[in-house]
Amino acid sequence: MKIRIPALLITAAFAAGCGASAPAPAASTSPSPAPAAAATSATPAAPMTGAAARSAATSYFDLYAAGQYAAAYELLSPAAQKVIKERVWVRVHQECRGTPGLAYKVTRPVLAGSIAVVNVSLAGAASSLGSEEQSFAYRGGRWLYVPSDLSLYRHRTVPEILAGLKAQGVCS
Numbered sequence: 684m685k686i687r688i689p690a691l692l693i694t695a696a697f698a699a700g701c702g703a704s705a706p707a708p709a710a711s712t713s714p715s716p717a718p719a720a721a722a723t724s725a726t727p728a729a730p731m732t733g734a735a736a737r738s739a740a741t742s743y744f745d746l747y748a749a750g751q752y753a754a755a756y757e758l759l760s761p762a763a764q765k766v767i768k769e770r771v772w773v774r775v776h777q778e779c780r781g782t783p784g785l786a787y788k789v790t791r792p793v794l795a796g797s798i799a800v801v802n803v804s805l806a807g808a809a810s811s812l813g814s815e816e817q818s819f820a821y822r823g824g825r826w827l828y829v830p831s832d833l834s835l836y837r838h839r840t841v842p843e844i845l846a847g848l849k850a851q852g853v854c855s
Contacts, residue, residue, distance in 0.1 A: 736821075737789055786805070798818055800818050
C-alpha cells in the first residue's frame, strides 16, 4: 500500500536496473594534493555512493519533519529551486504541515549514475502504512532532493499552491 507522506507531493517514478556503489579506486602512485589546495573548498564533496545519498536523504527528511523548511530548501536540486522560490517553499510548507511528530525512515538507496533512489517511509508504528521512492541527484559534490512533480508550483501563488495540495489530500 502506498502512502502519501506529507513532505512529498507525488510518488516519484523511476525505472532503473540494479544499482551499486562504485568500487573504491585503486591506490594512485601520484602524490596527494597539497593541504593548501584541499583547503580551498569550504564544504568537502560528498562521495557519490549509496551511503552518502542515504545520508543526504535522511538529512532532508529530518529537517522537513522538524519544520526546518528553509534548511530543507537548501537540499533541493537546482532545477527545483529554479521553479520554487525559497520564500514560497517555506510558506507553503509552514501552512501545509503534516501530522506533528512524524519521523521518516530512509532505506535502500539504488544508484543509477548520478541519480539515487531511496525508499522513504514513516518511522515507528506508522511504518506499516507503506513507503515511497524518492530521487536524489548528485550535483556539485552534493546529493540533492529532486521532487517528482513541480507543476503545482509553476506560476502559482501560495494560496493557489495550498488549494492544489488540499485538493490532493496532502493538506487539511
